[in-house]
Amino acid sequence: MKIFKILLLTGVLFFVSSKAFCQVKVLDSLFIELNKTSADTEKVYLLNDIASEYADTSPAKMLEYAKKALILSHKKGLQREEGTSWFNVGNANVMLSRYAEALKSYTNAQSIFEQLLKSVPASEKNSIKNKLAITYGSIGVVCSEQNNYAKALEYCFKALKLQEETKEEEYMSHSYNNLGIVYKEQREYTKALEYYNKALWLQKKLGNDDSGAVTISNIGEIYLLRNEPDKALASYKEAEIMLVETGNKSALAELYNKLGDYYVKTTDYKQAEQTYHKALSIFEEIGEKFGASASFGALGNVCAKQDQKGKAISNLMKSSALAKEIGVFEHVKDAEKTLSDIYEKSGDAAQALSHYKKYSAAKERIDDAENIKSMVREEMNYEFERKEALQKAQTEKRQMMFDEQAKRHNLQMIFTALFILLLFGIAFLIYNRLQLKKTLTLQRDLAEYEQKALHLQMNPHFVFNCLGSISSFIVQNGKESAIKYLSKFSKLMRLTLEYSKESLIPIDKEIEGLQNYLELEQLRFNNIFDFVITKDTAIEDDMALPPLLLQPFVENAIIHGLVPKKRRGFISVDFKLNGDKLVCTVTDDGIGFNKSKQLKENSVTVHKSMALEITRKRLEVIQAFTSKTSQVEIQELTDGNGQPAGTKIILNLPIQYSPN
Numbered sequence: 001m002k003i004f005k006i007l008l009l010t011g012v013l014f015f016v017s018s019k020a021f022c023q024v025k026v027l028d029s030l031f032i033e034l035n036k037t038s039a040d041t042e043k044v045y046l047l048n049d050i051a052s053e054y055a056d057t058s059p060a061k062m063l064e065y066a067k068k069a070l071i072l073s074h075k076k077g078l079q080r081e082e083g084t085s086w087f088n089v090g091n092a093n094v095m096l097s098r099y100a101e102a103l104k105s106y107t108n109a110q111s112i113f114e115q116l117l118k119s120v121p122a123s124e125k126n127s128i129k130n131k132l133a134i135t136y137g138s139i140g141v142v143c144s145e146q147n148n149y150a151k152a153l154e155y156c157f158k159a160l161k162l163q164e165e166t167k168e169e170e171y172m173s174h175s176y177n178n179l180g181i182v183y184k185e186q187r188e189y190t191k192a193l194e195y196y197n198k199a200l201w202l203q204k205k206l207g208n209d210d211s212g213a214v215t216i217s218n219i220g221e222i223y224l225l226r227n228e229p230d231k232a233l234a235s236y237k238e239a240e241i242m243l244v245e246t247g248n249k250s251a252l253a254e255l256y257n258k259l260g261d262y263y264v265k266t267t268d269y270k271q272a273e274q275t276y277h278k279a280l281s282i283f284e285e286i287g288e289k290f291g292a293s294a295s296f297g298a299l300g301n302v303c304a305k306q307d308q309k310g311k312a313i314s315n316l317m318k319s320s321a322l323a324k325e326i327g328v329f330e331h332v333k334d335a336e337k338t339l340s341d342i343y344e345k346s347g348d349a350a351q352a353l354s355h356y357k358k359y360s361a362a363k364e365r366i367d368d369a370e371n372i373k374s375m376v377r378e379e380m381n382y383e384f385e386r387k388e389a390l391q392k393a394q395t396e397k398r399q400m401m402f403d404e405q406a407k408r409h410n411l412q413m414i415f416t417a418l419f420i421l422l423l424f425g426i427a428f429l430i431y432n433r434l435q436l437k438k439t440l441t442l443q444r445d446l447a448e449y450e451q452k453a454l455h456l457q458m459n460p461h462f463v464f465n466c467l468g469s470i471s472s473f474i475v476q477n478g479k480e481s482a483i484k485y486l487s488k489f490s491k492l493m494r495l496t497l498e499y500s501k502e503s504l505i506p507i508d509k510e511i512e513g514l515q516n517y518l519e520l521e522q523l524r525f526n527n528i529f530d531f532v533i534t535k536d537t538a539i540e541d542d543m544a545l546p547p548l549l550l551q552p553f554v555e556n557a558i559i560h561g562l563v564p565k566k567r568r569g570f571i572s573v574d575f576k577l578n579g580d581k582l583v584c585t586v587t588d589d590g591i592g593f594n595k596s597k598q599l600k601e602n603s604v605t606v607h608k609s610m611a612l613e614i615t616r617k618r619l620e621v622i623q624a625f626t627s628k629t630s631q632v633e634i635q636e637l638t639d640g641n642g643q644p645a646g647t648k649i650i651l652n653l654p655i656q657y658s659p660n
Contacts, residue, residue, distance in 0.1 A: 063092035082113035133162035213242035253282035293322040333362035499547030536576035544658040563588025592644025628654035
């Protein structure tokens with residue numbers, strides 16, 4: 001995760017001064033110029049340059065001078081420099097780990113640069129696009145640090161699009177690398193490899209061997225994760241040669257740690273031990289405690305695998321001590337857990353207990369940090385929603401003004417036409433009114449059925465069951481389960497309310513909602529079923545469908561298919577393309593459609609019957625808007641003996657794209 005941050009920050013520091021003097025001399029020169037000048041515009045430039053110079057050494061000083069530049073640029077109406085000032089404030093907050101504040105600063109810079117892009121002359125557009133692209137990339141940094149990978153991808157792609165327009169190949173390579181890292185974190189290794197290779201191609205073209213070596217190392221890591229050790233080793237060896245030539249010791253040490261992981265995976269423990277020692281030697285030479293802690297931990301683990309108890313304990317103790325010193329409790333947790341296992345295995349119960357307590361304390365610190373991160377993530381999401389709502393209101397206002405002007409123009413044309421040909425004008429008005437009435441009726445029906453579907457999903461019975469489950473977890477002292485359940489429930493509520501604002505959402509957002517809902521139902525029904533959600537790789541990222549379209553069918557599969565089964569079940573949700581159709585399939589191995597129908601005949605089932613009817617009407621509305629067929633098909637599945645073996649729901653939808 002540390003490499004991830006470094007790579008992204010390569011883009012974040014876009015506005016940092018690149019003068020050839022050492023930092024002290026540059027700062028002295030800038031302060032002299034600042035004291036000499038009386039022009040406000042020049043002062044703003046100098047204050048922003050001073051702020052940038054402090055980026056590597058003093059985030060607090062960077063924040064101080066960026067704020068001074070911000071106040072003066074706003075007062076004097078210098079929009080471009082105000083945007084740069086907000087950007088520098090955001091950078092300082094990132095380095096101070098104030099991610100919510102950083103996001104607010106970056107979004108302010110984004111708004112300014114987006115407005116400038118509409119007003120500056122064509123000759124200056126590329127300059128503004130470059131600043132806006134780096135701002136998007138910085139927002140991606142903040143999102144990735146809070147594990148909000150969907151938003152990180154969204155803003156990385158926005159940055160990449162602008163960089164492609166301005167042909168900034170160096171920064172395009174950064175964006176490709178960042179996309180690869182985000183996809184790796186999401187375990188989408190094929191996509192990660194695709195973007196790493198794009199980054200590497202540009203880096204080789206630009207002759208950037210240092211960055212290219214890091215990218216090749218990342219590619220090797222993907223091969224190792226995909227269980228292709230031969231390719232991984234080849235990539236690591238190629239990167240090693242390049243890093244030795246460029247003299248990048250930090251990256252070389254990181255590479256040796258990865259190479260050691262390769263040897264562990266191939267059970268060559270002697271070679272792994274030697275390689276970790278190489279990494280440790282370099283980390284200690286350059287004073288990199290984070291990397292040294294990781295190397296000590298890896299050495300301890302590999303020694304434990306070789307039954308070298310003394311060496312394992314020594315290395316793990318060093319790893320834990322270093323990690324505790326720099327506040328990396330993930331390393332502390334791993335080292336203390338392994339130490340506890342070693343002592344337990346050797347029969348030293350007292351030491352095993354002592355280290356297990358340290359492991360538990362570190363784990364608790366990590367959990368607390370994750371809870372804080374979760375709260376920050378929610379605050380950031382609120383900021384995104386607030387900004388989007390503001391933009392939507394502004395867009396609607398402009399659209400209303402445009403519509404009003406268009407309406408007046410049309411009326412003038414109609415009155416003119418009436419003087420020329422009265423009958424033709426009357427016929428035109430009648431036709432126009434019919435079309436308008438038809439459009440309004442369709443829009444009203446769509447809104448009505450979408451709202452009904454929303455209320456249907458979040459019905460009080462479901463909410464009360466969720467709250468009852470949370471209460472039960474708390475009573476049973478299941479604190480972690482209660483927190484986990486409550487977190488997923490609150491996220492589902494937020495996603496549902498968010499989706500209700502849009503007529504179309506990307507397929508990945510629908511998958512996110514289904515994933516969260518199914519995990520919640522797993523907790524609610526004590527893991528009586530497993531599930532899998534798959535998506536065809538041919539489906540593009542901006543393909544979309546109406547929100548909450550599949551949830552009623554998934555809920556039916558659980559309640560009426562799997563719960564009555566009394567045995568562990570399975571649900572699969574699949575999205576694929578078939579010609580010009582998006583085919584969505586929900587399959588369960590429950591009691592079957594007909595059997596479920598029989599069981600429901602003597603019970604009140606208004607909710608479920610409404611779900612199917614509302615979904616069908618929504619499909620009719622989709623068909624009316626797109627002029628393409630939309631249909632739902634229900635299939636009864638049987639086994640080899642003709643006995644019911646589940647239900648399959650197939651929705652055939654026209655391919656649509658997200659408007660955003």
